[in-house]
Amino acid sequence: MPEEPAENVSGGTDGGGVDTQFPTGDPETRAEAVVDALGDMYWQKAYGGRDAFPCLVRTVLSQNTSDVASQPAFDALLQRYDGPDTDLAVTLVNADRERLAETIQPAGLHKQKSRVISEAAEEVVAEFGDSEAFDRFVRKGDPAAVRDRLLSIRGVGPKTADCVLLFAGGRGGVFPVDTHVHRVARRMGLAPPDADHEAVREALEESVPTEKCGFGHTAMIQFGRDYCSARKPACLDGPEACPLADLCDRVGVSPETGDVVDPADAT
Structure with a gap:
């Protein structure tokens, strides 16, 4: 197999x-x-088991492109903005939008996706405080409420929301x-x-x-x-x-x- x-x-x-x-x-x-x-x-x-906010970012980058293009963009984003002592969502709230777009350029539609990622980070930090609290919400919250909240983020569609529910939340039936x-x-x-x-x-x-x-x-x-x-x-x-x-x-x-x-x- x-x-x-x-x-x-x-x-x-x-x-x-x-x-x-x-x-x-x-x-x-x-x-x-x-x-x-x-x-x-x-x-x-x-x-299940993936961290929810990076999973959201990864799935946004995969929109309208191939994995061959989106995976290097995700790797570059993590290399530039993530680390053992950082919170990715908090870091991206303060990230320069143009530099972020440049980082994810291989994924295509980089300016549009940088806006979606930045605004998603802002919403996560404003409502949940950090990536860890957002992760708990995705894993433990009512699945329908989690899906609705994800869909309320501008630029996040059904496929992106469902991928977060599945790969981060480990939700069955998705x-x-x-x-x-x-x-x-x-x-x-x-x-x-x-x-x-x-x-x-x-x-x-x-x-x-x-x-x-x-x-x-x-x-x-x-x-x-x-x-x-x-x-x-x-x-x-x-x-x-x-x-x-x-x-x-x-x-x-x-x-x-x-x-x-x-x-x-x-x-």
Whole structure:
């Protein structure tokens, strides 16, 4: 079974979850069957334990870019602003915005992301006092209230909030939806073809057991990269080319003609 890539938003070996095995049995939904198959292909993990504010920063940097670009930006930010005797949120409140933007430039949209990170730091310090208190809120607070509070930060969307709940808070039943999950779930028929990111999240969280949502998210991302890409899904080469062909509706994909469209545009 392959190791989870260190570039994954879950943080790889640094807070990237604990390998575990969940009870086997007949899945109650097709979505659960898909997640079980992904777990056999990739990994089954329980997530949680990352520090909440750095996790928030890391996920903001990952918006609209690849891990290849965002990870170096995050590493540079930590090297410049974090340390054993510092509080990252407090440090970033006082950081020069232009210098911060320069530091995270590899992640793209660096001026916009520097604003989001600075304002998030200001809100965390103003309301909670420091990163440690914010971390306790994320881990112990009511999940719905935590999610609402995260979403109230300008520039923090559902995927970012859900990643913080999952990877820092260790909350079960949270299935963050990024571009890969959005595409794969609709293409496979696990969510309506015209569902937006929130509707896909709701469909998956309703049909996947609580304890399987976390690794379902990371493994589905990997599957989207390895097999179910946007333009050239593996099934174009025949059902034998995709290990999940028997579980997939192939919405918007026609192996016969080679046509691939967004599931929302499929007739």
